[in-house]
Amino acid sequence: EPEVTQTPSHQVTQMGQEVILRCVPISNHLYFYWYRQILGQKVEFLVSFYNNEISEKSEIFDDQFSVERPDGSNFTLKIRSTKLEDSAMYFCASSEVHANTEAFFGQGTRLTVV
Amino acid sequence: AQRVTQPEKLLSVFKGAPVELKCNYSYSGSPELFWYVQYSRQRLQLLLRHISRESIKGFTADLNKGETSFHLKKPFAQEEDSAMYYCALTLTGANNLFFGTGTRLTVIP
Numbered sequence: 681e682p683e684v685t686q687t688p689s690h691q692v693t694q695m696g697q698e699v700i701l702r703c704v705p706i707s708n709h710l711y712f713y714w715y716r717q718i719l720g721q722k723v724e725f726l727v728s729f730y731n732n733e734i735s736e737k738s739e740i741f742d743d744q745f746s747v748e749r750p751d752g753s754n755f756t757l758k759i760r761s762t763k764l765e766d767s768a769m770y771f772c773a774s775s776e777v778h779a780n781t782e783a784f785f786g787q788g789t790r791l792t793v794v
Numbered sequence: 795a796q797r798v799t800q801p802e803k804l805l806s807v808f809k810g811a812p813v814e815l816k817c818n819y820s821y822s823g824s825p826e827l828f829w830y831v832q833y834s835r836q837r838l839q840l841l842l843r844h845i846s847r848e849s850i851k852g853f854t855a856d857l858n859k860g861e862t863s864f865h866l867k868k869p870f871a872q873e874e875d876s877a878m879y880y881c882a883l884t885l886t887g888a889n890n891l892f893f894g895t896g897t898r899l900t901v902i903p
Binding site for chain 2: 713
């Protein structure tokens with residue numbers, strides 16, 4: 681069964697450093713998403729991506745964040761200058777159509793900013 | 795603004811007992827509601843959505859617009875139902891999901 685794959689599973693970085701989280705969505709899916717979950721809190725929407733551009737973004741997704749689909753298969757989330765409060769589990773998801781259909785989630789990347 | 799509330803962080807029931815996980819939402823329009831589940835060491839996955847009106851793994855959920863609720867129910871809980879359950883909402887045509895804080899269900903053998 682096809683699934684969304686995220687790498688790495690765990691990333692530790694120093695405050696102020698840039699990080700790139702990688703995701704390979706399911707191949708025939710058209711919509712891609714990033715969510716995050718700070719420990720003990722709810723899963724929060726960051727951004728959705730369709731047709732090579734951002735479709736929607738939340739207030740969390742400020743200028744420090746960017747997304748890209750550089751090669752038609754990978755979908756990346758970049759955080760330019762990490763802060764301690766960026767420590768969270770980051771989930772990538774994809775869906776065949778829009779979010780009203782089933783979103784398939786990756787296993788997550790745990791980002792720890794020290 | 796849209797909001798999803800799951801009032802119980804933890805819920806424990808005995809095997810074979812009925813289970814109900816509560817979800818209330820606030821939104822002035824017509825949202826679409828989902829239940830996602832995360833079993834131990836597994837990824838978040840869709841359990842069911844209100845537009846499908848289906849029963850998955852014995853679970854059902856009915857959208858009650860009057861009470862703005864979408865409670866998840868199962869008449870006889872099984873041990874394998876132990877998991878984290880998230881209620882989620884999206885708006886028609888939107889490309890994001892708003893999640894509740896989740897309820898951890900433990901089914902006691």
